[in-house]
Amino acid sequence: MRTALALDVLHPLPAGLMIIAIGSVTAFIAAWMVRWLAPLASGSGIPHVEAVLAGLATPASVGLIPVKFIGGLLAIGGGLALGREGPSVQMGATAANTIGRLLRLGPADCRSLLAAGAGAGLATAFNAPGAGAIFVLEELVGKFEARTACSALGASVSAILVARALLGGDPDFVVADSPMVISVSTQVLFLLTGLAVGLLSVVYNRTVLATLRLAERMNASVEIRAAAIGAIGGLIVWLTPRLAGGGDWITQSAIDGTLIWTVLPGFYVLRLVFGSISYAAATPGGLFAPMLALGALAGLGCGDLAHVLAPTLAGRTKPFVVVGMAAMFAGAVRAPLTGIILVTEMTNTPSLLLPLLSGSFAAMFVADGMGEAPIYEALRTRAAAEKR
DSSP states (O other), rough: OOOOOOOOSOOHHHHHHEEEEEEEHHHHHHHHHOOOOHHHGSSHHHHHHHHHHHSOOOOOTHHHHHHHHHHHHHHHTTTTTTTTTHHHHHHHOOOOOOHHHHHTTTHHHHHHHHHHHHHHOOOOOTHHHHHHHHHHHIIOOOOOOHHHHHHHHHHHHHHHHHHHHHOOOOOOOOOTTSSSSGGGGHHHHHHHHHHHHHHHHHHHHHHHHHHHHHTTTTOOOOOHHHHHHHHHHHHHHHGGGGTTTTTTTHHHHHTEEEEEEEEHHHHHHHHHHHHHHTTTTTTTTSHHHHHHHHHHHHHHHHHHHHHHHHHHOOOOSSHHHHHHHHHHHHHHHHHHHHHHHHHHHHHHHHHGGHHHHHHHHHHHHHHHHTTTHHHHHHHHHHHHHOOO
């Protein structure tokens, strides 16, 4: 049975104002820490790791790790729509590079260690060892290198063993009634889903970049800007706490099919705008989890529409949600293999490989056809332009 998420006012006005104030203060502190202690800790950190591996930037010092960790806890804990994976990738890369330098390894070995640490960070954040290793080769390095591949696989596996010993090995999201058998005749529906989500991924990229440009034009310091955005996050925590943070509840609810179709457009727009302005706060925080939540909402909407247009073919909505997640990642990041493996590991749905391939192909086809740059490439180019 599907339900709508009503405004869930859990606290009276004085307590609500305190929640808003806490959100504002935590974002202010996180932005202050970044500005004065470790400027490279701002945002996701993945574009900086890519720049280092491309030889366009120098690795961050070990001082980034506490700023990224504490600042990320403050920003995400205060309610901003940011993910934990970007900070995990950058902290893992920085820690691995620091170890390499302490051991006095050569540049090539330090580079491989840095890439491996980044992959281990992603693997741990999502409990997805395969995605962590593939992410290194497909997105960070951009080519297959035997040394880097071996390092990434070893680091991801060892990181996951430690994480599962501490936290358990359950996937991030529960997809009931799996495995699911999808007939060949329904593949056209997943292609259409990928086309629609691909278009939305372009809108997502452009919204994030436009929001960053708009934030730069504000006549206020970075800390004041972050405090204002943090207050918005606190307001959302007060009124609808499940819509704050990285978006895991939204993704799971979309998989479960508990959101009625009439609320999907509103939820999507709210998370798109809130996620974009959260990233503009210049605090530590990633884009993966919010991006996957948007893909889940888009996939659920496509599944509902497919039920109306082709009820005999559409089946359940769960496959559309899973495909929507991978398609959003493929269109926005342009790393389809990482997206497919990541979503498969997060949902434990290996039976959906063909729909995932179809949706990801269609999403990339749209994004490439519109000439949209991958989001991390665009952020890296933007950061390089700011330094000139």
